[in-house]
Amino acid sequence: MKLPREFYQRDGLTVARELIGKKLVTNLPEGLTSGLIVETEAYMGTIDAAAHSYRGKTERTKIFYGTGGFVYVYLIYGMHLCTNVVANVEDVPEAVLIRALEPVDGVELMKRRRGKNKLRELCSGPGKLSKALGVTKNFYGADLCGEEIFIETCRALPVTTTKRINVNYAGEAAEYLWRFVASNNAFLSI
């Protein structure tokens, strides 16, 4: 049921595609919350101008250089956290951004954390779902094979690919079809 380390130790594009239809879970003292992953983006290390790891190892990107199955969280625009899954093996700095979930468990808790009531508004964006699941910057480096945050098999969903969102700064890399979405799903970020 819970995805094993080997699931993550593959190339980022495969991991990003196969994460669609899996269930992302956090189990914190306030309760358990989860959602079906319906939107991801792959960030492919040294060949990808959009990736944080493109310019090499820094304090922030060092987690990319470890093996797959650990969490990379970062602060964006000074106020939102984005949750990523590290992919591939040691020294191959790839990661998958989780961009949207279809809420499943702990909906009341997610509504409280978000201050929103509409199901559609809970997890339809990377900052939104991070808040709904109670992810904080302390999750940096968390093990997805642990108990606090993990991913389970759930269902198979048809997948569509598109360009990634808000990476216009990345030149040619902005054109790559490295965003994966559950086809015709109502809970996407756009």
Add this chain to the structure above:
DNA sequence: ACCGTGATGTTCT
């Protein structure tokens, strides 16, 4: 429905 804008703090130049 679709803009436009302001909020906010890290990271890297």
Add this chain to the structure above:
DNA sequence: GAACATCACGGTG
């Protein structure tokens, strides 16, 4: 000091 893998809100249609 600029840029940033975003969100919520208030305006106009």
